[in-house]
Amino acid sequence: MNTRSKIGHCGRSAALIGLIFTTLGGAAPVGAQSAAELFAPIAAVMKHPRCLNCHVKEGQPPLQGDEGRPHRMKITGGADGHGAPAARCHTCHRDQAVGPLVPASPTWYLPPKEMAWQGLTESELCRKLKTSIDGWSREKTIDHFENDKTVVASWKGGPDRSKVSKPEDRVDFLKAVGAWLDAKKDCP
Numbered sequence: 001m002n003t004r005s006k007i008g009h010c011g012r013s014a015a016l017i018g019l020i021f022t023t024l025g026g027a028a029p030v031g032a033q034s035a036a037e038l039f040a041p042i043a044a045v046m047k048h049p050r051c052l053n054c055h056v057k058e059g060q061p062p063l064q065g066d067e068g069r070p071h072r073m074k075i076t077g078g079a080d081g082h083g084a085p086a087a088r089c090h091t092c093h094r095d096q097a098v099g100p101l102v103p104a105s106p107t108w109y110l111p112p113k114e115m116a117w118q119g120l121t122e123s124e125l126c127r128k129l130k131t132s133i134d135g136w137s138r139e140k141t142i143d144h145f146e147n148d149k150t151v152v153a154s155w156k157g158g159p160d161r162s163k164v165s166k167p168e169d170r171v172d173f174l175k176a177v178g179a180w181l182d183a184k185k186d187c188p
């Protein structure tokens, strides 16, 4: 049932910003890698439960944990993705986390249907991402993966859920995003 991949555990994701911008400049030449190879590390993150638990199939409620169990208290996205009137996401998921248990960010709500990733193949994920970020500059795209508050908050994991990766793997991931962008967002 659970086919989601994980690329690692433990470690902290903060305090990487300077390091990432120095290492990105040294990315390997991309010509030798196929579209599938270039996109694989990005797909591995997009398919991680920390991301898929919100980027669920269209019309589906948010999920929790590594096994993607239903969110406690049968939370749904409601009409606007921010939750039903009596259970808005921000009631519990504040702008900033008050502790490690409840992840939080100013944009903690369900993504629009165009960003539903659950159940897609790597090729479909690639095309969907490409459509969403068309028109974004290279810097803006890398910045979203690196600094977006929702991505950063969910990347860390928590007491009942694994981290997306260790900090050193996060640097590699951001380099992989850069290499894919340099290959003109080529898709498998």
Ligand code: HEC
Pocket (backbone or CB within 6 Å): 045, 046, 050, 051, 052, 053, 054, 055, 107, 108, 109, 110, 111, 112, 114, 115, 128, 129, 132, 133, 144, 145, 150, 151, 154, 155, 164
């Ligand atoms: C709380 C739910 C939530 C979680 C968890 C989440 N996202 Fe998102 N994501 C959103 C929302 C809402 C948007 C659209 C609005 C925005 O950009 O803030 C979005 C947009 C995006 C986009 C913009 C383009 C697109 O096609 O979706 C990317 C890239 C993205 N998320 C990556 C990630 C990654 C990587 C993770 C896991 C580390 C993740 N998200 C986890 C809610 C979430």
Ligand code: HEC
Pocket (backbone or CB within 6 Å): 049, 050, 051, 053, 054, 062, 063, 064, 065, 066, 071, 072, 073, 075, 076, 077, 078, 081, 082, 083, 084, 087, 088, 089, 090, 091, 092, 093, 101, 102, 103, 108, 109, 110, 160, 161
């Ligand atoms: C009544 C409080 C409450 C509301 C409302 C709420 N959540 Fe949560 N949510 C939690 C708590 C508490 C946790 C984490 C701890 C646990 O239950 O294990 C959590 C965890 C999550 C996770 C799990 C992270 C992961 O990867 O395992 C996601 C995703 C999530 N919520 C999304 C949402 C979205 C989207 C909304 C609004 C549509 C929402 N939540 C509304 C309390 C709430």
